[in-house]
Amino acid sequence: MDNEKAPANAIVMEFKEDPALTETMRLRVSSLQRSGQKRQDGERLLLPHEFVYRLDFNNQDLNFSRWYFSLTGHGRVTITGICQLWTPDLTNLMTRQLLEPIGTFWRNANDPEDVPLKWLEADMQEFGERIAELAKVRKVMYFLFAYKDGSDKGNLSCSVEFTPQQ
Template sequence: MASGAGELELPLVQDLQLTKCMKLRAQSLQQKNEKPQEGEKLLQADEFVYRVDFSRQHDLRFLRWNIRLHKPGKLSIVGTSQHWTPDLTNLMRRQLLEPAAVFWKKPGGKEVEWNEADALEFGERLVELAKIRKVMYFLLVYSDGLEPAHVKCSVVFKA
């Protein structure tokens, strides 16, 4: 999806199957009254797995996040260093990348606000990861009344 001349816009796409599998894992542990593995991150109700498929991996420069919130609330985007496999290896806390990019819209507000320094640093890390990955996974956390249906997000690179 092209935005402008020389720009490459890649959407964050919800991975419904992986999200469902990971939530089932959390549910299963809870039902069996078992504890997660040491350091394992279990998906909470407001957390969803998304992915970006890099159609191009080299000569990318991060330009901006393109985030649209259709109602007030807060969205946190956390990258993962994990390369998921179909057998669903468990997500460990150490695989979550810092910093998270946080975006929000205040009630009555028209514009999306964000923590600029963190979002920029995170975007620049994506460029490095794109060189070695064709797919990258993210954990999106919705809060303050926001849900997946209220959000459209993508990341824009200069190609």
């Protein structure tokens, strides 16, 4: 969240939107609506303000260092990690596969543009550590980004810094 320079051995990973997976999950919602069916028990459907992002891990032995995020304007962004590995048939997302805690940062509508973003520091620290932990067994990890209260994906920059384990 700060402007410090990353250490020389740091790995800064930017979250990449996965439009194909987002669209597939949206098709699931529209398919259920068209057919009049209900979601499966425990299934988590993608909401209109949510998008799927991913991190690809080339190095899997990582320690979490810090977050880098900026949001122009105001609004709230939440990031929820998904512990699920997506299978080729894109199995449905189940609520039990969502990680706690979620990452949240925001700027209130009446805050001046130069006021730093607010964030839940302890949750963001734990969330970053959970990502590093899951990277040990995953080459790819998926996330739900939810844009609320006026935030928009075009106004967001978000990455996470790790250092390789020694």
